[in-house]
Amino acid sequence: MTVRLRFSPAPTGYLHVGSARSALFNWLYAKRTGGVMVLRIEDTDVDRSQPEMIAAIHDNLRWLGIDWDEEYRQSERFEQYRTVTQDFVDAGKAYYCDCTRDAVVARVGENVGYDGHCRDRQVAPPSDGDTDRSVVVRFRTPDTGTTAWDDLIRGRVEFENAVLEDFVIVRSNGVPMFHVANAYDDLDMNITHVVRGEDLVNTTPRVLLLREAMGATEHPTYAHLPLIVNEQRKKLSKRRDDVSVGDYADRGYLPEAMRNYLVTLGWGSKDDIEIRPIEEIIERFDLADINKAPAFFDIKKLDHFNGEYIRKMDSQSFIESCAAHTEGVDSDLFGRLAPFVQERIRRFDEVPSVIDWVVGEPPEVEPKDWKKVMTKDGVDKVLDMVIERLSDVAWEPPALAGAILGVGDELGVKSQLPVRIAVTGRRSGMPLFEPMAELDRSVVLDRLRMARERL
RNA sequence: GCCCCGUUCGUCUAGCGGCCUAGGACGCUGGCUUCUCAUGCCAGUAGCACGGGUUCAAAUCCCGUACGGGGUACCA
Incomplete structure (x- = not known):
């Protein structure tokens, strides 16, 4: 059976370094095993998805040298998800619920999940024009037993079904939730390995249950990657941290350096060599060797990698890569200065501050x-x-x-x-x-x- | 609160019961090279969270504690 992996970003913003690493690890494993890489845009949240971000994600992935064999958009597959969820309702595996958040809280209090209030109330399906109430579809989770899987990275992970609430699978606007789309697509696309961030482990039992309800008898192999964290040891966030891959490109990082650095976060080659061609990384890479602990995104080390890659460039490539930061500079002149520049910058955006006094005025002396x-x-x-x-x-x-x-x-x-x-x-x-x-x-x-x- | 998970130098990692007086890399410090800086080369710095077991032998296996993180939405 051929290995099939998927990278499934939600187009809610630019590609973020954490996602980039997930994509990279999927890609490395696909390359390693001769498998198929699927890019699946998870845009089921119509309110938050931004179609224009899809192109940006494509650009960022290509910049990193990550390619894919197939591409899908979940927004084009709504009909299939709806069919599945309707089957669930018809089979009694799911049911309509018209409880408001406030009503649930009033019954069970904060910090407690949904109580299954509508399980057997036979709530009528939503009808057109009925704006007074909002009706969702909830999945009936088992009350006993456990849902578990053997994670390639974390080992066996088990959840008591009793702690799983009857979660929503279709929103009141009729759009299916990501779990459904995710479970359905992994099944439909014959995904064999699911490699994603650790922040998704908690949704795995739901997806597993959904797959079983869809008739799946086998599950993909899951590998939950440790998170990339900031100096506070918290998950990298768009708001507080520099996480946009595009920004790194703009600041003058080389894609090869970025990609090489990202690989070292959570994985190390047994021969202790960190900076090396991607072909060698592919040869040695294995999902089972990935660490469990979160890794700090260390810009200083990234800078070092980038400097190493810059110094290894031939002079022509170096000069071309400086282009974005040498606008207006005579190219012959820069060609003569380039060798001096190349060995003392770690990022291309440092170029101007090295050559300014030759191509223009020197700065004010400190x-x-x-x-x-x-x-x-x-x-x-x-x-x-x-x-x-x-x-x-x-x-x-x-x-x-x-x-x-x-x-x-x-x-x-x-x-x-x-x-x-x-x-x-x-x-x-x-x-x-x-x-x-x-x-x-x-x-x-x-x-x-x-x-x-x-x- | 509840659920899940993690813990090797400051940081990223190697280690998967004896080869470990724990290796490499970044950083930092010092030295050499040198028109400055940088590069390059050399050296130094610093760690198995803690406590119990298991074993002839534990960084490696088990249990507990502490600390940290993730999740807990009609986001993904």
């Missing part, structure tokens, strides 16, 4: 930098002599280096730093001489004179 470097004894002398020598030295890197460093040697001080501050506005950055040779002599002399005056 007061503490100015104080630390420019208030030393002898700086005035250094600048005077450098200005003098740069006035008629050959305008090429070796000559510039000779002139500037020569001044320092003669005076017995460090001459490079004051000149760097004056010309680049910073204490650190690219090597000084090569990029400096790209500037006009007059521009460099102006910057040096301005600094000299400011002393």
